[in-house]
Amino acid sequence: MTAETSQTLDRGLRVLKLLADTDHGLTVTELSNKLGVNRTVVYRLLATLEQHALVRRDLGGRARVGLGVLRLGRQVHPLVREAALPALRSLAEDIGATAHLTLVDGTEALAVAVVEPTWTDYHVAYRAGFRHPLERGAAGKAILAARTGTADDLGYTLTHGELEAGASGAAAALIGVTGVEGSVGVVMLADAVPERVGPRVVDAAREVADALR
Numbered sequence: 041m042t043a044e045t046s047q048t049l050d051r052g053l054r055v056l057k058l059l060a061d062t063d064h065g066l067t068v069t070e071l072s073n074k075l076g077v078n079r080t081v082v083y084r085l086l087a088t089l090e091q092h093a094l095v096r097r098d099l100g101g102r103a104r105v106g107l108g109v110l111r112l113g114r115q116v117h118p119l120v121r122e123a124a125l126p127a128l129r130s131l132a133e134d135i136g137a138t139a140h141l142t143l144v145d146g147t148e149a150l151a152v153a154v155v156e157p158t159w160t161d162y163h164v165a166y167r168a169g170f171r172h173p174l175e176r177g178a179a180g181k182a183i184l185a186a187r188t189g190t191a192d193d194l195g196y197t198l199t200h201g202e203l204e205a206g207a208s209g210a211a212a213a214l215i216g217v218t219g220v221e222g223s224v225g226v227v228m229l230a231d232a233v234p235e236r237v238g239p240r241v242v243d244a245a246r247e248v249a250d251a252l253r
């Protein structure tokens with residue numbers, strides 16, 4: 041530290057870097073140990089960062105990077121969308137259903153990229169910016185399953201009628217993308233998701249994760 045720098049700002053930036061380097065978040069105690077400061081200082085840093093949506097804390101008290109970090113640069117969401125679009129477009133055309141990339145925003149799932157198939161007679165209308173609780177819909181449930189380690193061996197989540205009557209969804213979480221919680225999925229007008237869709241969604245999620253690393 042020099043006379044021209046701010047110790048508090050330095051610590052806050054170090055908190056963000058530490059959180060960005062973990063997929064599972066950090067507790068106040070863990071941050072305190074890593075920073076070499078007392079818990080009171082960490083609480084104040086987190087409270088300030090939370091006010092700006094740069095950090096969020098889950099129900100278990102673990103701190104994670106917030107989507108406010110993305111909002112700092114207006115080009116970040118477009119870059120995320122651009123990276124995901126090839127895989128989403130391929131998925132939508134292959135399955136014949138609306139494909140989407142969904143990220144966590146607080147307690148909600150936020151669709152940040154959507155691609156509709158070009159060859160189908162009808163498909164589910166789904167728009168970028170659509171929000172829903174994480175506990176409802178395949179996109180949010182896939183994220184929660186990955187977060188809690190309760191995902192099954194198949195690697196994808198299926199739902200029916202949770203967000204729109206008559207619509208079914210399949211989604212797989214993004215794995216191994218530091219600082220980002222999200223999923224890739226499809227939504228279709230069907231009573232059940234065809235068997236081949238789940239594994240195809242997992243492949244698309246892997247492609248998007250690779251593009252975002």
